[in-house]
Amino acid sequence: MSELVxxxxxxxxxxxxxxxxxxxxxxxxxxxxxxxASGVGKTTLLRLLxxxxxxxxxxxxIGGRTVDGEGTHVRPEQRQIGYVPQEGSLFPHLSVAANVAxxxxxxxxxxxxxDLLERVGLEGLGGRYPHQLSGGQQQRxxxxxxxxxxxxxxLLDEPFASLDANLREGVREEAxxxxxxxxxxxxxxxxxxxxxLAIADLVAVLRDGTIVQxxxxxxxYAEPVDGELACFVGDANLIDGVIDDSVVDTPLxxxxxxxxxxxxxxxxxxxxxxxxxxIAVHTPNGDAAPLGRxxxxxxxxxxxxxxxxxxxxxxxxxxxxxxxxxxxxxxxxRVSLTAHGSVLVWPRRAAR
Amino acid sequence: xSVAELVPAARASRPWTLLALSTxxxxxxxxxxxxxxxxxxxxxxxxxxxxIFRSLTATLLWNTVRLTVVVTLLCALxxxxxxxxxxxxxxxxxxxxxxxxxxxxxxxxxxxxxxxxSISGRVEGFRGAVLVMTLAVYPLVYLPVAASFRxxxxxxxxVARSLGLGRAATFWRVxxxxxxxxxxxxxxxxxxxxxxxxxxxxxxxxxxxTTEIFTEFNVSFNVPAAxxxxxxxxxxxxxxxxxxxxxxxxxxxxxxxxxAQRVGSxxxxxxxxxxxxxxxxxxxxLALGVPVGSATYWMLEATHAYLTGASLLxxxxxxxxxxxxxxxxxxxxxxxxxxxxxRHRGSAYQLLERSTYLVLAMPGLVIALALSYFAERYAGGFxxxxxxxxxxxxxxxxxxxxxxxxxxxxxxxxxxxxxxxxSLGQRRPSVLWRVTLPLVAPGLAAAFCLxxxxxxxxxxxxxxxVPTGVQTLATQFWAYxxxxxxxxxxxxxxxxxxxxxVPSIVLGRFFDRLPARAxxxxx
Numbered sequence: 030m031s032e033l034v035x036x037x038x039x040x041x042x043x044x045x046x047x048x049x050x051x052x053x054x055x056x057x058x059x060x061x062x063x064x065x066a067s068g069v070g071k072t073t074l075l076r077l078l079x080x081x082x083x084x085x086x087x088x089x090x091i092g093g094r095t096v097d098g099e100g101t102h103v104r105p106e107q108r109q110i111g112y113v114p115q116e117g118s119l120f121p122h123l124s125v126a127a128n129v130a131x132x133x134x135x136x137x138x139x140x141x142x143x144d145l146l147e148r149v150g151l152e153g154l155g156g157r158y159p160h161q162l163s164g165g166q167q168q169r170x171x172x173x174x175x176x177x178x179x180x181x182x183x184l185l186d187e188p189f190a191s192l193d194a195n196l197r198e199g200v201r202e203e204a205x206x207x208x209x210x211x212x213x214x215x216x217x218x219x220x221x222x223x224x225x226l227a228i229a230d231l232v233a234v235l236r237d238g239t240i241v242q243x244x245x246x247x248x249x250y251a252e253p254v255d256g257e258l259a260c261f262v263g264d265a266n267l268i269d270g271v272i273d274d275s276v277v278d279t280p281l282x283x284x285x286x287x288x289x290x291x292x293x294x295x296x297x298x299x300x301x302x303x304x305x306x307x308i309a310v311h312t313p314n315g316d317a318a319p320l321g322r323x324x325x326x327x328x329x330x331x332x333x334x335x336x337x338x339x340x341x342x343x344x345x346x347x348x349x350x351x352x353x354x355x356x357x358x359x360x361x362x363r364v365s366l367t368a369h370g371s372v373l374v375w376p377r378r379a380a381r
Numbered sequence: 382x383s384v385a386e387l388v389p390a391a392r393a394s395r396p397w398t399l400l401a402l403s404t405x406x407x408x409x410x411x412x413x414x415x416x417x418x419x420x421x422x423x424x425x426x427x428x429x430x431x432x433i434f435r436s437l438t439a440t441l442l443w444n445t446v447r448l449t450v451v452v453t454l455l456c457a458l459x460x461x462x463x464x465x466x467x468x469x470x471x472x473x474x475x476x477x478x479x480x481x482x483x484x485x486x487x488x489x490x491x492x493x494x495x496x497x498x499s500i501s502g503r504v505e506g507f508r509g510a511v512l513v514m515t516l517a518v519y520p521l522v523y524l525p526v527a528a529s530f531r532x533x534x535x536x537x538x539x540v541a542r543s544l545g546l547g548r549a550a551t552f553w554r555v556x557x558x559x560x561x562x563x564x565x566x567x568x569x570x571x572x573x574x575x576x577x578x579x580x581x582x583x584x585x586x587x588x589x590x591t592t593e594i595f596t597e598f599n600v601s602f603n604v605p606a607a608x609x610x611x612x613x614x615x616x617x618x619x620x621x622x623x624x625x626x627x628x629x630x631x632x633x634x635x636x637x638x639x640x641a642q643r644v645g646s647x648x649x650x651x652x653x654x655x656x657x658x659x660x661x662x663x664x665x666x667l668a669l670g671v672p673v674g675s676a677t678y679w680m681l682e683a684t685h686a687y688l689t690g691a692s693l694l695x696x697x698x699x700x701x702x703x704x705x706x707x708x709x710x711x712x713x714x715x716x717x718x719x720x721x722x723x724r725h726r727g728s729a730y731q732l733l734e735r736s737t738y739l740v741l742a743m744p745g746l747v748i749a750l751a752l753s754y755f756a757e758r759y760a761g762g763f764x765x766x767x768x769x770x771x772x773x774x775x776x777x778x779x780x781x782x783x784x785x786x787x788x789x790x791x792x793x794x795x796x797x798x799x800x801x802x803x804s805l806g807q808r809r810p811s812v813l814w815r816v817t818l819p820l821v822a823p824g825l826a827a828a829f830c831l832x833x834x835x836x837x838x839x840x841x842x843x844x845x846x847v848p849t850g851v852q853t854l855a856t857q858f859w860a861y862x863x864x865x866x867x868x869x870x871x872x873x874x875x876x877x878x879x880x881x882x883v884p885s886i887v888l889g890r891f892f893d894r895l896p897a898r899a900x901x902x903x904x
Contacts, residue, residue: 081800105803112804118797122819131815132805178805 031092031181031214032057033078038087040073047073049238051087055231060205060215062229064222066261069235071218075184078216079112080105092181111175111183111213116191117167119159125170126155132178141177149173149207164192165200172204176211183208185217189224201228222262226250234258252289252373259302259373264334266308266348269377270301277301277374280339280346281308281319285371299374305351307372310335310364318365321345323358337364396725402717407733409714410740410777414615416751417743421612424605432609437593441610445589445617448510449575455515456571457564460522463664465556466657468530471647473654478661479527480886485668486520487881489838489855491580492874493517496672498584499679499867510587516668517581518574522567529563530556535646548648562629569625576618577744579841580859590614591746591841598750599845608754611747618742673878676871683868692857697876700853703768704836707775708783712828714776715783719791720817724799737780745778749842771846775836782835783828790824791817830884837880854880 033055040048047070055061065071076082078089080096080103088098091110096103119128129145130138146152149169159167168188175183188204189197205228208215219225225232226246233243242254253259256267270279270286272295277286279301286301313320324347325336333356339345350366358364421429432438466472467479485493494513497504504512537559541551557564579591590610598607650657722734743751752774756765764770794817802812818825840855847856854873861870 079800079804081803105800106806106808108804109806110804112801114797114801116797118795118801120798120802120816120819131802132807174801174805 032090033182033214033216034088034090035074035078036088036090036098038074038077038089039085040070040077040082041085042073046238048077048084051235051239053233053240053243055214055216055233057092057214058212059230060208060217060228061231061233062225063216063218063233063235064225064262065218065220065235067220070238071220071235072186074235075112075186075216075218078182078184079110080108109178109181111178111180113168113171113175113183113185113188115187117159117164117171117188119167119170119174121159123158124155125151125157125159125162128159128170129155129173129177131174145173145177146170148176148210150203163196165196168192168200169203169207172207176207176213180213183211183213183215185215187219188217190219190221197224198227226262232262234261236261253302254289255375256300256302264305264349264351266301266303266305268301268303268346268348270299270374272297272299272374277372279303279368279372281348281366281368284368286374287371289373289375293376298377300377302373302375303348303368305334305349307370308348308350308366308368310337310350310352310356310358310366313363313365316365318367320363320365321348323360323362323364326356326358326360328355337366339366396721399717399721399725400730403721403730403733406714406718407736409773410737410780412755413743413748413751413777414739416755417608417611417615417747420604420608420751420754424608428605429609429612432606433613438610438613441588441590441593442613444507444587445576445614448507448514448587448589449572449621451511452514452518452575453568453571455511456519456522457568459515459519459664460567461526461557461560461564463519463661464523464527464530464560466661468527469556469648470650470657471654472650472657472661481665481669482523482661483520483885484882485517486524487834487838487885488517488669488672488878489580489840489874489881490514490517490574490578491584491840491855491859492676492877493668493672494581494584495858495862495867495870495874496675500671500675505585506587509585510582513581513585514575514578516664516671518571519664519668521570521574522564525563525567526560529560533559565625565628569621572621573618573741573744576614576621577746577841579746584862590617591744594746594750595841595844604754607750611750614744615742615747618744619739622738622742673875676874676878679867679871680875683871692852693872693876696852696854696857696873697880699851700837700855700877701880703772703775703853704833707772707779707836708829708832710772710776711780711783711832712787712825714780715787715828716821716825719784719787723788723791724796737784740777741781743778745774745839745842746845748774748778749845753845766846766849768848768851771843771848774842774846775832775839778839778842779832779835782831786824786826786828786831787821788824790821790827793824794820827888830887834881834884834888838877 033053035051035053038048038051039046051074063071063074073082077084077097083102084097086098089096091108095101096108119125120131123131125146126142127138130142133141142155143152146155149172151166151169151173154162154166159170162170171188172183185204189201192200201224217225217229226249229246231243232246232249233240234249235241236258241258242249244252249258250262253262256265259265259267268279268281270277272278272286274295275286276283277299281303284301284303286299310321310323319339321337321339323335324338327334332354333352335350335352335356335358336347337350338347348366463482467475467482472478490513493516497513498509503509533556537555538551541555542548546554577591578589579595582589582592583595590613594607594610594614597603597610718734718737721730752770753765756763756767756770798816798820799812802816803809807815838855840859843853843855844859847853852860854877858870858873858877861867861873
């Protein structure tokens with residue numbers, strides 16, 4: 030097991046900064062997800078770690094050994110890093126067994142392969158060729174191939190993106206179990222927040238060339254560092270409010286508030302994060318609850334997402350509300366809303 | 382930004398070995414051009430200028446240019462029409478036609494020429510040359526255009542129809558636009574072949590630059606005149622190359638969405654079916670039937686006492702030997718260039734690759750002259766008319782063809798696989814041997830076939846460089862043909878066709894399986 034330490038990493042491509050001063054420590058033996066929007070430099074980071082690219086500045090250390098920086102660049106073949114790319118990228122001219130055994134020294138190629146195939150649940154398929162396997166099986170072979178050389182660190186580059194949705198979850202859990210059993214430090218790159226939250230011990234979010242937050246999934250969802258991140262890791266309502274002590278006054282009423290970090294002050298303007306599932310709608314019954322008009326109603330089977338414009342009509346903010354199952358309201362209807370639970374607040378800046 | 386930020390820490394090591402090999406290849410490829418310039422320089426600028434600016438040059442220019450223009454246009458028309466019929470309509474027997482239409486490529490131009498002129502004295506001069514050359518080289522347009530029709534997005538035609546365009550307008554504004562790059566690429570090849578052709582024109586008695594250069598060099602031994610005319614010929618070829626490049630860059634073909642293969646519905650020919658079948662039958666009859674039939678006729682006509690099986694076998698052996706070695710050499714030379722330009726970013730690498738395209742502007746005759754000049758002048762006559770020099774000439778002459786095959790395969794092989802091999806602990810040479818070479822093997826085979834096929838059917842450079850006392854199929858055919866011994870020449874022509882047909886069918890299959898992106902006409 031090895032800790033992965035990245036310090037002040039910089040990388041430019043053709044004048045465009047991709048990574049600018051990135052710091053990240055991946056604890057030994059952890060399963061960390063690197064989450065970021067498309068084109069934000071996630072793959073670049075993985076390629077730097079694997080040694081396919083060289084950082085312009087900064088250091089990379091694997092298990093205390095510097096592999097990049099201070100004038101050194103350890104070649105990919107000397108890094109002991111397992112790399113599983115998006116499409117699996119099995120060698121098409123080799124059988125499954127030969128793929129798995131690819132990185133092993135010649136005498137060791139015979140035995141060990143069947144054992145590895147067994148570990149990924151593909152025993153007996155060693156004689157097949159990649160094109161004879163399903164997408165999920167190919168990914169598992171790619172994983173076995175990476176694990177064959179007993180890497181200290183395994184890098185997964187959106188390995189489940191090309192799989193069908195119904196297959197994805199199974200393969201993902203399987204991979205997680207195998208990697209846990211192998212005891213490697215794992216870094217998984219993904220642009221899907223639900224995947225990151227579901228699979229990882231820790232999630233590092235890459236934005237603007239640096240890691241903006243590195244935390245456990247529940248913490249990331251509940252305590253994002255800013256509004257943009259809050260929206261990135263799930264649906265979010267960002268509305269204005271005024272805070273007074275530990276209560277924030279919002280268009281949805283007075284709600285118990287918690288600061289992200291240290292409280293900044295009393296009686297100041299803040300941005301409030303209310304998750305859609307914290308809001309409930311019901312038919313107005315003359316009480317004091319805030320009113321709104323449903324402007325959109327998206328049915329997803331397991332839940333329904335409503336867009337509700339708060340009064341006064343056409344001027345008030347629009348909030349997203351998630352209700353389980355089928356909603357009993359239709360667009361155009363008037364509803365009243367109640368929020369429950371505590372809400373996160375940040376001092377109001379240009380937080381969108 | 383501090384200074385330290387601007388200085389890269391450690392660089393991933395540069396591909397030095399690959400770079401050295403590629404540079405060596407590029408140098409070898411450009412040698413003929415250098416020799417040609419040295420040769421011309423040796424003759425004196427004034428002499429060369431005098432030789433260029435005379436009325437003979439104007440005549441040759443007129444003959445060469447008008448033939449090139451007319452044949453290129455005809456080939457564009459026939460090649461595109463045939464490709465459309467085979468790939469886009471419900472023509473009966475499409476699979477058979479797809480093979481038959483391409484086979485004439487395996488018949489050397491001088492054999493087509495021989496086939497026609499030996500049965501009718503009226504096939505000669507400009508009209509004869511137009512007829513013969515069009516029939517001999519139209520597949521060069523057919524092949525890329527058919528590939529482009531196969532890979533074009535049928536959705537575009539459907540959208541055009543739904544937007545209210547009629548069939549003709551759709552064909553004109555959408556289908557032809559899709560195929561434009563391929564048509565241009567095919568025309569480029571046709572034009573370059575016409576500029577370089579010698580044998581067919583010699584038989585037809587049509588005077589062009591190549592026939593004149595050949596006469597000056599081989600009959601009059603007038604080296605300054607030959608090199609002066611060669612300069613003009615190379616300039617013409619460069620002009621054609623440059624024109625095609627400009628035209629190709631002026632347009633961009635993009636395809637939105639994934640490159641999912643979707644087969645569009647074929648056009649119904651309806652009542653046009655019979656005429657279309659008639660046209661194709663006539664085309665195959667003229668391009669394939671006449672040369673093969675005529676050669677067969679002369680062979681059967683001849684008294685068998687003349688037929689010496691031994692010389693045929695020996696010539697076949699030499700042809701196969703030289704062509705095989707040249708094909709292997711050319712393919713090997715193409716590998717580092719293709720790897721460097723596709724696998725490594727850098728404008729210097731691209732420039733290195735581009736420089737090799739200059740070879741396209743060097744007709745076989747000019748390469749042969751330049752190399753023989755080099756052998757006489759610098760190698761003390763040691764290499765002159767030796768097998769190695771002939772093989773090197775073939776390898777240089779057909780290098781662009783080898784590069785097409787190798788490049789397509791390297792571009793198809795995902796670089797991620799090489800990276801993964803490295804992350805699994807393999808060093809670069811091991812990665813090359815265990816991953817890259819197996820992946821590009823089909824391309825290497827295709828490159829080999831392409832060069833082999835071309836070398837077997839090559840005549841001009843062979844006539845100049847063939848080792849003394851040795852005959853290849855082409856030179857033996859030529860010798861008999863020159864003496865009007867048609868019966869003795871015919872078996873050699875048929876042997877060439879027989880050898881060339883196999884690789885040409887293998888090739889057709891290879892290029893059919895590639896997506897359009899990997900085979901833009903000549904690159």
